[in-house]
Amino acid sequence: MIADAAAQREIKLGFLRDACRGLPGAADTEPRWVSSPDAFGYRRRARFAWHGNTLGYRALHSKHVNDIDECIVLVPPLRAAWTAVRTRLTDALAGSGEIQLQLGSGRRVVAALITGADPTPALFDACGALSADPSIAGVSLRTADGGAPATWGDEHVVLFSQANAGINDTLVRTVAELAAPEGLRVLELYSGIGNFTLALASRSPSALVAVEQDPRAVEICQATLEGRGLRARVTAGDASQPPKGRYDVVVLDPPRQGARALFERDELWPGPKRIVYVSCDTATLSRDLRIATGRGYRIDRMIGFDMFPQTAHLESLVRLVRA
Ligand SMILES: C[S@@+](CC[C@H](N)C(=O)[O-])C[C@H]1O[C@@H](n2cnc3c(N)ncnc32)[C@H](O)[C@@H]1O
Incomplete structure (x- = not known):
């Protein structure tokens, strides 16, 4: 409630x-x-996380990830992109990491993934598939310890x-x-x-x-x-x-x-x-x-x-x- x-x-x-x-x-x-x-549909950037195959928001002051299938405070392009992320990535995720969603070119969304461990080939394939979704402008994937990201599409974000x-x-x-x-x-x-x-x-x-x-x-x-x-x-x-x-x-x-x-x-x-x-x-x-x-x-x-x-x-x- x-x-x-x-x-x-x-x-x-x-x-x-x-x-x-x-x-x-x-x-x-x-x-x-x-x-x-x-009151809803106002938020133009969001930071999600995953642990194993659970995708959602981190609980307050905790590393626990709450499974979130929809977030009604996001602007419509981010809501659509979150559905695409869950559809395309869930089966390819392992370990833990973070996904930032921000607006990119043409009111489409850029998904930036940061993984705790080296990404698997399945995750690379899933990122490619995600970048083809109509809600997505681009995808980037990098490990938490830095290094150049792998990118698909146009991963430039509009800075607000x-x-x-x-x-x-x-x-x-x-x-x-x-x-x-x-x-x-x-x-x-x-x-x-x-x-x-x-x-x-x-x-x-x-x-x-x-x-x-x-x-x-x-x-x-x-x-x-x-x-x-x-x-x-x-x-x-x-x-x-x-x-x-x-x-x-x-x-x-x-x-x-x-x-x-x-x-x-x-x-x-x-x-x-x-x-x-x-x-x-x-x-x-x-x-x-x-x-x-x-x-x-x-x-x-x-x-x-x-x-x-x-x-x-x-x-x-x-x-x-x-x-
Ligand atoms: C809450 S944002 C405010 C930005 C701006 N006032 C606005 O309305 O968009 C805080 C800003 O502080 C910057 N920042 C964080 N730590 C800082 C520091 N020690 N010195 C200078 N800038 C810092 C961040 O990069 C970020 O741009």
Whole structure:
């Protein structure tokens, strides 16, 4: 049974309230909620796994694989591709591994397989058969210890930032509004392919520095900025050691692990007048907010974005201002 939309909202806003509870500003800040335009069929990438012939999702915090024949939160092309994967690969799988599905050319899907052990000839044949399915643009197969993958078809993926396109537009707009970068020096950390960078750059900051560790994402971000006539300094590097300088606004969107190493750097404080923190993990968000509020900040905005309806995951945005 799935909780209805109102129950999911209350549960997830509870995660956000808990993350901020007791911190300066939290008691005076009523959390806002942004629903996903699509409650189902919204997710445009997925990571599955197999163990033996069982194909599905890994159970939470476990290596166990739950057999999943259909996933209703995936966008239609990924749903069709998952059916093809199960049909074509199940009998050829052994050991364990991972299958990532992402959109590729022509709204068809790229399946990237990573095996724990050397692939068998049967798996090679099955990958070839999978690549011929109309839902599939391409397939790649590699072992977990690296090395060049074997490929079939067109295995180039369309790089998106957030998994749910429908709600991402609102997230980007809100980040830019709350950052209010006009005429200010802005530091954006964990910038990916520039999802927020473009919106920040278009609001005429006096300077914008973005940091991302993936050089390919940095290149895409730079090219997109250039294509739109926007300016920012985008650098490939570790966001926990940002370029030295004085910034009025910091925007960050770290992976699940959060940004503890960054927040624990003495040089960051006394820091910007506001920090816009986008998080996909309320536990690490809470830990980092505790550090920032201990350094003289208070919370003045809390927003839950329902990026992942029907799941226990939440995308949160918290703004901190100097107390
Ligand atoms: C949650 S994504 C956010 C991307 C972007 N803000 C967006 O909306 O698409 C986190 C990003 O942080 C990058 N990343 C992870 N660890 C990093 C680090 N130590 N330094 C810089 N970037 C890092 C990842 O490559 C990824 O692009």
